[in-house]
Amino acid sequence: MMHPLPRVDELSPEVDQDRRGIYFKQAAYGVPVRMALLKFLFDRREERRAAPKSDAIPYKSREAIGPHCRNPNCVTLKEPVSTGKRFELFTAGETGALILGCAYCDHRFKVQFVGNGESKRYCSYDSAIAANLNEWLNNGKLVIFDSIKEAEELGYEPFKSGPQRVLMAEPEIKNAIVEMSGQILRDCRSPDRVLILGVRSVGSFLAQRLATEIEKQRRRRPELGEIELYGGGEELRRVPPGEPDAGPLNLKDREVILVDDVIFTGRTVKSALSIIFRSGRPQSVR
Numbered sequence: 001m002m003h004p005l006p007r008v009d010e011l012s013p014e015v016d017q018d019r020r021g022i023y024f025k026q027a028a029y030g031v032p033v034r035m036a037l038l039k040f041l042f043d044r045r046e047e048r049r050a051a052p053k054s055d056a057i058p059y060k061s062r063e064a065i066g067p068h069c070r071n072p073n074c075v076t077l078k079e080p081v082s083t084g085k086r087f088e089l090f091t092a093g094e095t096g097a098l099i100l101g102c103a104y105c106d107h108r109f110k111v112q113f114v115g116n117g118e119s120k121r122y123c124s125y126d127s128a129i130a131a132n133l134n135e136w137l138n139n140g141k142l143v144i145f146d147s148i149k150e151a152e153e154l155g156y157e158p159f160k161s162g163p164q165r166v167l168m169a170e171p172e173i174k175n176a177i178v179e180m181s182g183q184i185l186r187d188c189r190s191p192d193r194v195l196i197l198g199v200r201s202v203g204s205f206l207a208q209r210l211a212t213e214i215e216k217q218r219r220r221r222p223e224l225g226e227i228e229l230y231g232g233g234e235e236l237r238r239v240p241p242g243e244p245d246a247g248p249l250n251l252k253d254r255e256v257i258l259v260d261d262v263i264f265t266g267r268t269v270k271s272a273l274s275i276i277f278r279s280g281r282p283q284s285v286r
Contacts, residue, residue: 055090060084063117067144118141120155121156147267149199188255194223197227204227208239225249254282256282
């Protein structure tokens, strides 16, 4: 039997005579163990002071939306209000990869997208732009993003290099919306229970166009909502918001259609799904 002592009212003195009670040994051994731990910690502190300085460069985003630590147990994710995001920048040897390290938990990950805060342009990170990156960093212009979605939410546009290609013209977009609306109505078990959620901001515009097309085909407008991933307000809200009598969106047993304009790594979709399942238990999400 073990006990941290003092016994208070938790341990009867009668147990002291039992050979299985080892709490006095436990208390005695605890002294040298604590001494050893303290010495270990103080030695480590001295080693860090004597160690050569790291090449890490402190980084703090100049934008409201910035990179997030990828460690799910990091304090910046558990306590986002109390902890500001702070990182350190590293360069990974010959590959030239740009590494971002969390100042709290030291979790490190590759930088995917960078931008210039003055010109409001962004691009995928490549070692070929390392010289430009140093200039941006020294002048406080460097902005790092986790995704294209983050950059576009802040009004950043991609750097243009070479000829541009139009993927879909307006007539093709209209035809695609008509086709998707028809598919939604065909695949849903109960069109009256359909809820269309658009990821703000461009995904929300597309969701509204889909809702308008479904209204044309059914003579009835489906319920429409918007998911806010990066703002500080309500995560899930009705569109348009000016319906005070409608109440909050109800997701329970609904057939949810999640709409966004672009998919790259799937991180935006994952975040949107987390918000959906925190808000209710839909029948399905597509």
